[in-house]
Amino acid sequence: MAHSPAFRRHMRKSLLATIAALLVMVLLSACNGNPQTQQQANQYKADLDQALSQAQSIGVPDSMLQPIRQQEVQLSQTKAPLSLFSDQNVTDYYANLARRYQDLGVQVRGLISQATQQFDYQATLNLQDLASILSKRQAQGFVEAKTFADQLKQYQNLMAQAQYPKDYLQIIKSASSTMQSLHLMGSTYDNLTALHLTIRQLQSSHLDVTALQQEEQYDLQLFRSANVPERFVQLNDLINTQLDETVAFSTQAIPYVGAAKLSQLSSEIATLKQYGQDTSAFQKRLNADQTALDQARMMGDFLKVSSQIDDDVAAIQLPLVQGQANYLLKQFHREVTNWGSSHQYHDSYDNTSYPLDYEYDQQEGFGSDADVAVQSAQTLDDYQAAINTINDDMTNLKAMEADYNDKTPWDQQHATDKQLMQYYNATTGQVIVVSLVEQTLRLYQDGKLVKAFLITSGQFAKPSPPGFWHIFLRQSPTVFKSSEPKGSAFWYPDTKINYAMEYHDDGYYFHDSWWRYYYGPGTNFPHYDPGGEEFAGTGSHGCINMQQDQAAWLYANTGYGTAVIMY
Numbered sequence: 001m002a003h004s005p006a007f008r009r010h011m012r013k014s015l016l017a018t019i020a021a022l023l024v025m026v027l028l029s030a031c032n033g034n035p036q037t038q039q040q041a042n043q044y045k046a047d048l049d050q051a052l053s054q055a056q057s058i059g060v061p062d063s064m065l066q067p068i069r070q071q072e073v074q075l076s077q078t079k080a081p082l083s084l085f086s087d088q089n090v091t092d093y094y095a096n097l098a099r100r101y102q103d104l105g106v107q108v109r110g111l112i113s114q115a116t117q118q119f120d121y122q123a124t125l126n127l128q129d130l131a132s133i134l135s136k137r138q139a140q141g142f143v144e145a146k147t148f149a150d151q152l153k154q155y156q157n158l159m160a161q162a163q164y165p166k167d168y169l170q171i172i173k174s175a176s177s178t179m180q181s182l183h184l185m186g187s188t189y190d191n192l193t194a195l196h197l198t199i200r201q202l203q204s205s206h207l208d209v210t211a212l213q214q215e216e217q218y219d220l221q222l223f224r225s226a227n228v229p230e231r232f233v234q235l236n237d238l239i240n241t242q243l244d245e246t247v248a249f250s251t252q253a254i255p256y257v258g259a260a261k262l263s264q265l266s267s268e269i270a271t272l273k274q275y276g277q278d279t280s281a282f283q284k285r286l287n288a289d290q291t292a293l294d295q296a297r298m299m300g301d302f303l304k305v306s307s308q309i310d311d312d313v314a315a316i317q318l319p320l321v322q323g324q325a326n327y328l329l330k331q332f333h334r335e336v337t338n339w340g341s342s343h344q345y346h347d348s349y350d351n352t353s354y355p356l357d358y359e360y361d362q363q364e365g366f367g368s369d370a371d372v373a374v375q376s377a378q379t380l381d382d383y384q385a386a387i388n389t390i391n392d393d394m395t396n397l398k399a400m401e402a403d404y405n406d407k408t409p410w411d412q413q414h415a416t417d418k419q420l421m422q423y424y425n426a427t428t429g430q431v432i433v434v435s436l437v438e439q440t441l442r443l444y445q446d447g448k449l450v451k452a453f454l455i456t457s458g459q460f461a462k463p464s465p466p467g468f469w470h471i472f473l474r475q476s477p478t479v480f481k482s483s484e485p486k487g488s489a490f491w492y493p494d495t496k497i498n499y500a501m502e503y504h505d506d507g508y509y510f511h512d513s514w515w516r517y518y519y520g521p522g523t524n525f526p527h528y529d530p531g532g533e534e535f536a537g538t539g540s541h542g543c544i545n546m547q548q549d550q551a552a553w554l555y556a557n558t559g560y561g562t563a564v565i566m567y
Contacts, residue, residue: 034087037094044101048072051108059166060115068104068111075100112165119168124472126175127155128505131470131561133182136388138425139468142185144224145425151178151227153429156472156561177229184232186381191239192219198246202257212249215242255302258293261309262286268316275323282319285312321383325374328390335394336360336367339401350526356404356437359463360397366465367393395423396466396567400437403567410440410520411452416567417442424468426563432471432503432510432554434544434566436464439521441510441544443554451557453550454520456513459539462490465504469564473502476555483507490541498548499555503564509543512551519547 052072055065075097081089130152137145155171155178162168199212219242222235265286273279289312292305340355347354359365370393373386399416408414417433421444431444434455442452458464476499484490500511516523517531529537546554 034091034094037091037098041094041098041101044098044105045072045076048101048105048108051105051112055108055112055115058112058164059119059169060111061165064111064115065108068107071104072101115165116163116168119165119172120162123159123162123168123171123175126172126179127152127159128470128472130155130175130179130182131472133179135424135468136385137182137185139388139392139423142189144185144226145182147227148178148182153561156559160560180229181227181232184229184236185226188223188226188232188236188239191236191243192216192223195219195239195243195246198243202246202249212242212246255293255296258302258306258309261306261313262290262293265289265309265313265316268313268320272316272320272323275320275327277319277323282312282316285315318380318383321380321387322377325377325383325386325390328387328394329370329374332360332370332390332394332397333362333367335397336362339397343401343404345522345525347522347525347527349528352526354460354525357397357400358460359436359458359466360393360400364460365463366467369393392467396420399567400435400466403435404437410435410438410454411442413444413449414442417444417565418447420565420567421447424563424565426468426565429563430558431563431565432558434464434564436466436524436567439519439523441546441554443558451553453546453554456516456519456523456539456545458542459524462539462541464540464542464544464566465508466566467504469503469566471501471503471510471558471560471562471564473500474555474560475500475502480511492541499551501555501558501562507542510546510551510554511543512548513540513545514548516545516547519545 048068049072052065052069056062078097080093130148134145134148134152138149151174155175158167158171162171195212195216199209199216202212203209219235219239222231222238226232226235265282269279269282269286272282289305289309292301292308296302296305336357340357340361343356344353345356346352355361357365360367362368362371370386370390373389374383377383377386399420403414403416406414406416414433414435416435420433421427421431427447429446433442433444434440434457435442436457439455439457440452441455443450475497478497478500480492480495480497480500482488482490482492482494484492497509497511498514500509502509515531516537517529518527518537523529523537524539526536526538531537
C-alpha cells in the first residue's frame with residue numbers, strides 16, 4: 001500500500017525524535033563516573049573550606065589565604081568531561097579534583113603553622129625592642145616610664161598565653177604602639193624642656209611669666225598621663241603653639257635673652273674645648289654675635305642678632321654631643337685597660353693571665369658595642385643614645401670594680417647589686433643579678449635577696465654581655481645546636497638542655513650544664529673539671545651555666561619578662 005509524502009515525513013520525524021531520546025539517555029548514563037570518587041572530591045572541598053574558615057578565624061591574614069581561595073574558585077568552575085562509552089575519564093577528573101582540594105587543604109594548614117611561627121617571632125622581637133627602649137627611658141629617669149613598664153609586663157603575660165596568629169598580631173600592634181609612645185616621649189620632653197628654658201630666660205629678664213608657668217604645669221600633667229602615641233602628638237602640637245606664642249611675647253626681651261644665649265654659647269664652647277675639639281670657628285661666631293648685639297638699636301636689629309645666635313647655638317649642638325661621646329668613650333676604654341692591667345686572674349692550668357674585666361674589652365668583649373654606636377651615630381639622638389650606652393657600660397664596669405673589693409659572702413646581698421637595681425629602676429619585681437667577677441647569680445624580689453647560686457659565665461673568647469636585659473624565651477626541654485662549623489674550636493654536638501631561659505638575642509641563655517662539675521670563681525677560665533671532656537673545662541660560649549637542679553628552680557620561680565642585670 002503506498003503512503004503519501006506527508007505520512008513519510010511524519011514517520012521520519014518520529015524516528016529522529018526516538019533516536020535523539022535514546023542518545024540523551026546514553027549520555028546521561030555514561031558521564032556520571034565513579035560516585036565514590038565524586039563524593040571524595042566533595043569531602044576534600046568541604047575540608048578545605050573548613051580549614052580556610054579556621055585559618056581566618058585564628059587570624060591568618062587574607063593576603064596569605066587569597067591565592068588558595070582563587071585556586072579553589074578556579075577548580076569549582078571546571079566541569080567533568082563528557083564520555084559516551086567509558087566512565088574512566090570522569091572518574092579520573094574527580095580523583096584529580098580530590099587531590100587538588102586535598103593539596104590546598106595541606107597548604108592552608110601549612111600557612112597556619114607558618115603564620116603562627118612568623119608572628120610569634122615578630123612579637124618576640126617587638127617585645128625585645130620595647131624592653132630595650134623602656135630600659136633607656138628608665139635609665140634617663142623618666143618616672144612616667146612605669147606606665148609603659150606595666151604595659152610591657154601585660155604584653156609578656158599575653159605572650160606566654162598566645163597560641164594563634166591573631167594573638168601574636170595583637171601583641172605586635174600593642175607593642176609597636178607603646179614603642180612609638182616611648183620614642184615620642186623623648187621629643188615631647190625636649191619640647192617641654194625648650195619651653196621651660198624659654199620661660200626661665202624671660203623670668204631672668206624680669207618679665208611676668210605667671211601665665212606661661214601655668215601652661216607649663218598643665219603640659220607637664222598631660223605629659224605624665226600620656227600613654228598612647230596620639231596623646232603625645234597632640235601634646236607636641238600644643239607645646240609648639242605655646243613656643244611660638246612665647247617667642248612672639250619674648251621679642252620685647254630680646255636684648256636680655258640675647259645676652260643669656262651668648263652666655264650659654266660661651267659655656268658650650270668651653271665644654272667643647274674640654275672635650276679636645278677645635279673651637280676656633282665657634283669662638284669667632286661668639287665674638288661676632290657679641291659685637292652685633294652691642295651695636296643693635298632697633299627691634300629689627302635685635303631680632304636678626306637673636307636669630308643668628310640661635311643658629312650658632314644650634315650649630316654647636318652636634319659637635320658638642322659628638323665630642324662628649326668620643327670623650328666618654330676614651331675614658332671608658334682607658335678605665336677598662338687600666339683596671340684590667342692591674343686586676344688579673346693568673347690561671348695555673350694554662351699558665352696565662354687574664355684581665356678580670358675582659359667582658360668590657362674592645363677586642364674580646366662587648367666594649368666595641370659603644371664604639372659601633374659612636375661610629376654609626378649621625379644625629380643628636382644617635383649620639384645621645386651612644387652616650388647613654390657608654391654611661392651604662394661605665395656604670396656596670398665601676399660596679400664590677402667595687403664588687404671585686406667587696407668582701408661580703410657571695411650568697412648574701414651586695415651593695416653593688418642594690419646600686420644597679422636603683423640605676424636601672426628595677427627595685428620592684430623579680431631581678432636576676434649576675435656578678436661576673438664573683439661568678440655568682442643572685443635573685444631578688446622587690447629588692448630583697450631570695451636565692452643565690454654559683455655559676456659559670458662566658459669564657460675569655462666568648463664573654464657574657466654585661467647590661468640590663470629581660471628573659472624573653474623559655475624552653476624546657478630543648479636541644480642546642482652549634483652555630484659554628486664543625487672543626488671550629490667553638491663547635492659542639494647537638495646538646496640536650498633541660499631548662500633554658502634566653503635573656504639576650506643571638507642565643508644567650510641561663511641554662512643547666514649537666515656536663516660540668518665545678519662552678520664559681522675561676523670556672524670561666526681554663527681549669528681542671530672531671531665533668532669536662534678529658535677533664536678540661538673552661539667558660540661557656542656566653543651563656544650562664546648552672547647546676548641542673550638550680551636551673552630547674554630558677555626556671556620554676558621566674559618567668560617571661562624577668563629583669564636581668566649582668567655586670
